[in-house]
Amino acid sequence: MSSSIEPTVDLTRCSTSSVPSLQESLTEKMAKFKEARESRQSLLKAAHRYIIEVLAAVLCLDDAVVEEFVLDAPSLAPFDDFFVKGGERTIAFVYQESEVPGIECGRTFPGTEEGAKIMRLFLANLKETTLFGLCLFFMRNNVNVAINSETIHQEISFSMLDASEGVLMGQRDLLSKVYLPAICATEDWGILTNTEDEEKIKQNFKNAILNYINFLDEAQMMMESVQLSEASGIDFSRLMTADDMKAAGEDVSMMRKCEKVLMMWCKEIDQVLTDSDQIRKEDEASGILTELKHWKKISAKLRSITEEIKGTEFKTVLNFLLVNQSKKLMIWRDLDTRLTDYLNEAKDTVKLLSMLEKNCQPLYSFDPVTMAKSIQLITDSIFMMQYVSRYCSTSQHITLLFIKVTNLMLTGCSAYITDNGSSQIWDQDTETIIKKIQGCMYLFREYQSCFRKTKELILEQKPAGKPIEVSEKPILGKFERFCKRLKKISQMMTAVKTFSLLSHSKIEGIDFLAAKFQNIYINMKTKQDNMLDHGNKEFEVEFAEFTSQINNLVLQLEDFMSSSISKIQSCHHALNLLQRFQKLNMPWLQAEISKNYSLILNRFVSELEHVKEHYQSNREDPPLGRNIPPVAGRILWVRNLFNKIQEPIRNFEKYSDILSTPEGKEVVQMYNKTAALFVEFEILHHKAWMKEVSELKDTLQVAHPKMQELFVNFEAKIHKIIRETKLMQKMGMEVSEQALYFTSKATHLKAT
Template identity: 40%
Template sequence: ASNSEMVDKLEGLLLQWAKQIEQVLTESEQMRKEADDIGPSAELEHWKKRMATFNSLLDEIKSPHVKKVVGVLQVAKSRTLKHWKQLDISITSAANEAKDNVKYLYTLDRFFGPLGKCTPTSMLEHIPSLINSIRMIYSISQYYNTSERMTSLFVKITNQMISTCKAYLYQGVNKIWEHDRNELLKRIQDCTQLNKEYQETFHRVKEKLRESQNERQFEFSENYIFGKFDTFCKRLEKIAYMINTIENLSDLQNVKLEGIEKICIRYQTIVTTTKSKNYDVLDLRKPEFDNDYTEFQYQIQSLYQSLQSYVDSWFEQPLTTERMLELLAKFERIAGDQLDLTEKYLMVLQRYGRDLELVRKLYQKQKDNPPTPRNIPPVAGKIMWARQLFRKIDGPMKILKHKPDILKVAEMKKIIRNYNKVAAVLLEFELLYHRGWCQAVELGRQGLNVSLLVRHHETRELFVNFDPIILRVLYEAKYLYKMGLEVPELVVSMCSHEEQIKDLHIK
């Protein structure tokens, strides 16, 4: 009876241990509750803890105390031992699984540091080795080769990349809007490039595996692995659009035009509202951003509509071609292709066509006796007049010829022909007078070469042999030289002694 009581007590003790072991096994098989942004280092830590737990259980099972209890129950042929042996097998299997998984996950540990500390750019070089190492684990590991576990590992790697990108985007600032536009756009580009390279490398390895049917294939849910990173990059694209829009419109504040103040105030309100938000714009769990982004788009579109109306009102006024182009340049710089300026350029063409005709008629009327400024020598004055007319038609043409859409218009082709005709006539006019002056100087070269000091043939006294034409030649040459026209070397040399020549003339 005493032996029976002892066996009952030992069976009760074994069942108590079994219950504790079952609880550990049950808990280990339950779905792990993890944060949705947890990184791959947590995967290694999980299996290390699991290995420690089951190794500790194995040590307990193999301890002398437990062995004695099991030994007595074996002699007593207790039925509880069958269940105990099954638990022993389960614990041994779980311990072996944890040990094997830790061994393979440790091969990835060298990548976990760079994933957490590198910039997205410097992380790029580690991606091929990382994914190839994962492929090896998938191929040769005994326990970690399930689709579920590999997908979970990839998701954690994706999470870590996103966390690193967030830290990179916030580096040096409290709000990403505090970055200079170019710096922020560069960082956004670095993050999107990381996502692109990550997915491309994954697909290259996947395609390579298809060449070898003996190896396990990468048949994982790509949407589950990469979906979050894609969503993050779409958020970055929206932020890039917002910062580009804000910066492009910032020139509004530098435009000094009557009536634009109200539009400037609306712009400043949009900027202040956007940048004053207190939530983390990179947190995908925050729904506020999408609402604010929609509102931002609406406000900006409304602003562009007001700007379009403002431009329209300016072009209802009588403006010169130059003023029209000046205004269009300002509005293009501010709003780019958000404004419809095609009609305005057609108005410019009409006005410019009239300018060409006006210049042509003015040339025909004044070419024989052009109006020249006072105190300007005749040849230089005529060339100045021709150049002034040329500038009148050349300035607008320099702008219009760089507008591809305008060049396609039939009216523009006609205007180009007229421009070429008028420009050729004006350039020929300049060339004609300049060449004529140079030839006149060459004909008078003998007079310019004579000695300035000569002796009277009777009195033998020195006197200045000076022709007043010399001063007129020097005066003309000085202006022509300043205008960038070629002047004979002899005249250039004389110009350098102009003051001495004038002194001799006075004497």
């Protein structure tokens, strides 16, 4: 390896002519070239050495060795063009086997023969270099800024292309293993944010790179060919003309050799056809593109065989055996027919699959709504293939194509739900995941509908030729199982969202159940790796376990709710607590909540009867508070009784439909009758008070019997009226003008 070769000034590779003038001329040239090399070395700055150090680290060479390789170049101008403001965007180096440089590089390589090749690193113009080794290149981020030793590590980036297996494969590996993963991991997209439209722009950019990678794969595949073995042992100079072939046919040895070569070729061609016809073991997620690649590869191989058949040696052997009527030609003719059929099938299939792949482009959008818009066109295209293709007119072919489409949709749905693998289900918002799941289920319904509609339409129209039977189960079955898995995931997400509210509830004692749910959630979350893999049987077991734990938790929550409510004596407070449970919005509790509403309603009936009995017993002389005026006090008393029965009824009406049941209607009738008594009591006392006030004379100010002055007359009756008026006003009841007059006069006089 040249990496261990040290530069010297040995002139052993120079001419050994004894002519003194020639020896002197070579010595002068070598000195001149060496001086130029030393001049180049003096121009190396920190920026140059930074690049040299990177190259040495990547190639596992010493810095000094890489520096010597760099100095082999006749000029360092490419470095200057790369460093200067407004200069070249890239600078490239190639490390591969090449000819030993001459003395013009300023050094010699002892021990190497003329025309020998060594592993070298050299500055390269890629337009003029045949690349079959490593291409190491640096790129500038901004050509409007000059590069110096202080900014070089920020302004340039390094990459490498391995062309040891061909430039196409090297470029493919660079894109697929370096650039695409880096792009997918990028979070900062400049002005692009995370809106839905801009996410599609990002995804379209990634898809464009993927499509180019696929194109490189296809280009590489098209370059692959089948080469038949050489026809060794045959003297083709004896088979130049038809007469030569007839004459050579008398030679039994020549006949056997040609037949043997033909049978060797037939065996090689038959092996290619047999391999092409083998059942392939494919990834379950393979789509139309995989099928298209397969047939393009077969087509490329078969075309290369036809080119081999058109070759001079193959034609000569065939013509020789034909002229001499060899029986082995029967084997060739059968094989030639098979080859023609296979080639026509491959060409036809590639053509149809290319058209179908174009129609399937929306399926790569990873958006179920966009996918759904193209389903009808794709379905129609596949069903019509049986009438336009000789080779795709079997049930197996049509079913296979539909399965490929199904796989493509499933891959797209999984990428859509997981943001192309960048977000796990449990890391996303519950509402977002549920919305995505609904979109995937919508796609399945559209796919199922389009499939059935097109199939029925073909049967109704009865086109020429008997329509083939295509079973729905192998085509839609996998998607249906996937949707069932999505439904279960949706149920789990809904349960998690619902029970997570327990940790935010202020209901006394519920924190124990909230902690219990957190344990269930964490345990379940740690077990789930790939929930979208509907073939994962472990999920079913874990889902059943999760469902059982949630059901047990629901039973405990129901018991807790009923126990908490039963401890409360007041219907009003019991209803308030029940409504707090109701606001948790747990579907599992609805039955128990309805049951508790019924129990509280029964308790309310007893409370209503108790209030009514209390009213009947005390209406003539109700218990009043201290210093409460009698009329307003009675009204205040009956209003408190009314509020005691009104608030529960309002809650029943607002939060439940139990009052619309026969049982509830009876309670409403009881309530209305009791409320009517209270209202009647209030109206009677209020009217009596209004009448009493209206009959009073203006005796608020009277003359003193001895002194000729007015004074305020606060008789007990007037004092009571004023107190009644103020309390009536607080209760929002009607008050007469005379009562207001008394009150205002009294207030004014007391102030003076």
